[in-house]
Structures are given as C-alpha cells and as structure tokens.
Amino acid sequence: MSTVIAFIVIFGALVFFHELGHFIFAKRAGILCREFAIGMGPKVFTHKKGETTYTIRLLPIGGFVRMAGEDPEMVEIKPGYRIGLLFNKDEQVTKIILNNKDKYPDCRIVEVEYADIEKDLIIKGFPDDENESLQTFSIDPKAVIVENGVESQLAPIDRQFASKTLGQRFMTIFAGPMMNFILAFVVFILIALLQGVPTNEPKLGAITPDGAAKAAGLEKGDIIQSINGSEISSWSDVVEIIRKSPNEKLHFSIIRNGQEKDIQVTPLEKAVEDGKKIGIIGVYSPMEKSPVQAITTGAKETYFWTTQIFVMVGKLVTGQFSIDALSGPVGIYHSTDEVAKSGIYYLMKWAGILSINLGIMNLLPIPALDGGRLMFFAIEAVRGKPIDRQKEGMVHFIGFALLMLLMLVVTWNDIQRFFLK
Numbered sequence: 001m002s003t004v005i006a007f008i009v010i011f012g013a014l015v016f017f018h019e020l021g022h023f024i025f026a027k028r029a030g031i032l033c034r035e036f037a038i039g040m041g042p043k044v045f046t047h048k049k050g051e052t053t054y055t056i057r058l059l060p061i062g063g064f065v066r067m068a069g070e071d072p073e074m075v076e077i078k079p080g081y082r083i084g085l086l087f088n089k090d091e092q093v094t095k096i097i098l099n100n101k102d103k104y105p106d107c108r109i110v111e112v113e114y115a116d117i118e119k120d121l122i123i124k125g126f127p128d129d130e131n132e133s134l135q136t137f138s139i140d141p142k143a144v145i146v147e148n149g150v151e152s153q154l155a156p157i158d159r160q161f162a163s164k165t166l167g168q169r170f171m172t173i174f175a176g177p178m179m180n181f182i183l184a185f186v187v188f189i190l191i192a193l194l195q196g197v198p199t200n201e202p203k204l205g206a207i208t209p210d211g212a213a214k215a216a217g218l219e220k221g222d223i224i225q226s227i228n229g230s231e232i233s234s235w236s237d238v239v240e241i242i243r244k245s246p247n248e249k250l251h252f253s254i255i256r257n258g259q260e261k262d263i264q265v266t267p268l269e270k271a272v273e274d275g276k277k278i279g280i281i282g283v284y285s286p287m288e289k290s291p292v293q294a295i296t297t298g299a300k301e302t303y304f305w306t307t308q309i310f311v312m313v314g315k316l317v318t319g320q321f322s323i324d325a326l327s328g329p330v331g332i333y334h335s336t337d338e339v340a341k342s343g344i345y346y347l348m349k350w351a352g353i354l355s356i357n358l359g360i361m362n363l364l365p366i367p368a369l370d371g372g373r374l375m376f377f378a379i380e381a382v383r384g385k386p387i388d389r390q391k392e393g394m395v396h397f398i399g400f401a402l403l404m405l406l407m408l409v410v411t412w413n414d415i416q417r418f419f420l421k
Helices: 002-028 166-195 212-216 235-243 291-317 329-340 344-363 370-383 389-418
Strands: 033-049 052-067 082-087 093-097 108-116 122-127 135-147 150-153 223-227 250-256 259-265 268-271 277-280
Touching: 002 033, 002 052, 002 166, 002 329, 002 344, 082 122, 166 291, 166 344, 166 370, 212 259, 223 235, 235 277, 291 344, 329 344, 329 389, 344 370, 370 389
Parallel strands: 093 135
Antiparallel strands: 033 052, 082 093, 082 108, 108 122, 122 135, 135 150, 223 250, 250 259, 268 277
C-alpha cells in the first residue's frame, strides 16, 4: 500500500506542476481556462472555482488544461433560433439558454436574427413580448450558455488561445516542461537541505549497523588523522585507502571529543562490476547542511540528470536502445516500489529524475506533445503566419493515436517483464 501511495503522490505532483505551468501562463496571457485536469478518462472529482473547473480523472496517464480557442468553439447561435436571455442590472446578457427554457421563468424569449458571441458580443432578435420589433442585446463578456442544464462560459475572441501573440502562446505551452525542471531543482535542494551535502573533510559520517566500522568501534564524527601512519587530509584519502585494502588490517588514528584514539579496522571485501574487489567499512561521507551548498547541489543534480536523460534519448533515436528499454506507468510503478525500499531521500531523488524525464519527453518535437506544438510555433515564426489549424489538428490527432499505441506496447512489455516472467 505504501508503494501505491508513493506512486500516486509522485505522479500527481509531476502532472500537477506540469499543468500548473500551462495554467499560470495561460491566465497571465488572459486566456480562458475551462478545465484543469489531473489524469484522463472519467471524472472522479470535480470542483468549479471562478472560470475553471478542477477535476481528477480516473486514468493516471497525464493531465491537461482545456483552454478556450485551442479547439474551435462548438456553440453556434444561428438565425431563427429561439433562445432565452437573462440580464444583469446593466441590461447585459448574462445567460443564453438554448433549450429547456421553461426551467427559467424569468428569461426573455428571443427569436435570433443575428448573433456574434466572439467579437462584437451582441444578439439581434425579436422578443416575444415587444411586438416583434428587432432589438439589439449586448452580451456580458463573462456570460454563459446553458444547454441541457449545463453552463459553459462564452469565450470572446480576446480570451481565446489562438488570438494571443506568438510569444504568449509559446510561453503557455513551454511553461509545462519548464515547471518540471523547476520542480526537480526544488526537490534536489530539499534533499540537500534535509540530508546535507557531502563534504571532503576527513570525518566519519553515518555508520551502518552491520559494517566493519561499527564492529571496530568507530563512531560518527570521528576525525581521522592517519591510516597506517599515512597522514589523512581529506575524505577522498580515506576512501582511496579503504577501497584498495580489502581484508587488510588498517590502523586508524582518530580524534574523538578532543582525545586521540587508535582503532584497528579490517575492510570487508566487495565485488564491483568490472570484477575487481574493493574494501568497504560501512561508513558514509560527512554531510554539511548549508543553504548555499544546497542550491548549488540542486543545480548540479538537475544539470547532471538532464544531460544523462538526453544521452539516453539520443541512444534511443539512433537505435542503440530498443523499444524494450522504455517503461510506461507499470514500469515506473515497479521502479518506485524498488526505490521506496531505500528510504525517503532516494524516493525524493527518484521523483526529481522522473520530473526531468517528463519535461524532456514533452519537449521532443513529437505531434500531440508540447514539443510538437512548439515546433509548429517555430514554423509560424519563420513563415510569418500560422499553419492551417485543421491541418495542424490532424497532425496532432495522428500523433496522439500513435502515442497511445506506443503506450499500449510499452505497458504490455512492462507487464511481461515484471509479472509474467
């Protein structure tokens, strides 16, 4: 159960902050955000606040921010329609009722002659109670359309995604992956603040309960003066001597609480990947808790894992990795289970790595992903005009279908690898 909770928390955080990036920059640009969703598929939880409906959906395979104008607005009011209108104190239309008008006894029934609900925000029509003389009604920019009892806010042209400048649209899309890198940076800083940053002092850090150091009587905080008579000036010196001395007695000269002590330690033997044998005594490097060092470490960790993931993506593209090397939600869950056994700091680091991975994957120029949309923006910048929206939409649709197919293949591979082997 703890793995399930860890997976939900990590997945939820990664998707939440990714979509939050889109959401923040969309709101800054004045775009109407209809829905902020975590997950896909049927709604499990829904809450509306202001203009936006916040939802949690059943399938943990992503999330989205539904912005007005990303897709063509579906509501169209044609001449001859009989609609109901409700007004505010300034005589502006606040609700346009398309059907079931009998449920709104206070509404004014109008037969539409002309309607523009995006640019001019007016409705021209013949009210039933005004001797059928043509009238013009001004629409409140925040008016809603009611159809089958469901309210949907109008999206004037200046509130739609497509009406914004190229720079605003670019930042709205780029902000999602950007937030994943920021999240990873913050997570790595938190780890460094809570756990500390390794230093190169010749001082013992945490001692493992079953190691040679514990058995010999070494303690956390012991300052190492020399080993076998060789003066020690850094933690690197300690590691080097211990690693090349498996099963050899080492004489440690230490200072503990201001007093000198001599302790004999025999490093245990451990095999490493290249077949060599190294010595270990079960002790960690000393740690320092410093805000400045934590920020530096956060930046270094973010840079390191970003470059590592780019290298792996490059190998995948050039065929050095096969599709079997990819993991989907099942594989990530299994890896999360393994990492969770090592402790909270390893789990936090895993979350940071996953966040960077999500950011990079979304920046790849693949249709239906953020990177694919940014690619179309780049083409628009070069051409001086956008690609036809229908053609772009078709490309994204095909890309999404192929991504779903890839997801199914990867998930099946994960199931075979972890549960059917």
